[in-house]
Amino acid sequence: MTDKHMVFVYGTLKRGFGNNRLLSGSKFLGEARTEDKFALYESGIPFVIEDEQVSQISGEVYEVDERTLARLDRLEGHPNWYFRKMVNISVNATERYETEKRIQAWIYFFPKRQGILIKSGVFQ
Numbered sequence: 001m002t003d004k005h006m007v008f009v010y011g012t013l014k015r016g017f018g019n020n021r022l023l024s025g026s027k028f029l030g031e032a033r034t035e036d037k038f039a040l041y042e043s044g045i046p047f048v049i050e051d052e053q054v055s056q057i058s059g060e061v062y063e064v065d066e067r068t069l070a071r072l073d074r075l076e077g078h079p080n081w082y083f084r085k086m087v088n089i090s091v092n093a094t095e096r097y098e099t100e101k102r103i104q105a106w107i108y109f110f111p112k113r114q115g116i117l118i119k120s121g122v123f124q
Contacts, residue, residue, distance in 0.1 A: 005069050006105035008032060008089050010059035011046035011123045013072070022071050027063040033121070034059075034107070035088040043115025046123040050085070050109045055121035061091050061105055069106075082108040 006029070012019040015028070039052035048057055064072070076082035084106045091101040 003066055004063050005066070006089070006103055007062050007064050007069065007072060008034070008057075008059050008087070008105040008107045009062065010040065010048060010057050010107070013075075014060050014123075019075060022075060023062050023064065023068065026065070026068055029061040029063055029103075030091045030093075030101075032059055032061045032089050032091040032105075033057060035090055035102070038109075038121075039113070040118045040121050040123060041110075041113055041115040042118055042123060046118075047110035047114050048107065049113055052113070054117065054119060057107075058120075058122045061089060061103070072108075076108045078108065082110055084108055 013023060014020060033056045037053040037055055038057050039049040039054040040057055041047045041049065073084065078084045086104050087107050089103050089105045091103060093100055
């Protein structure tokens, strides 16, 4: 049996963006946001900075297998470019009768500011 991992994505891995194909076959758990505040910058691609508290970051959560996580690590250059860390995430309810879920998921952080600050925390 393959281990499953929860991954929070906020940029080009989201639905409708080019790198989402790397998540094909993974289970989409819903739209979500970080519980803590971070800083989202954009310079063609998005960068989330861990040590700057600006806003909650909006994105999506996927359940991925080991192989997919390894593909994501290659894309993100983990641990030499982006680095992956576990954070608390609030996942939006997908059905009317459900409540928001709180989980822990991997997120990719960038080590330094780069580009333009997106104060809303939403990469579009």
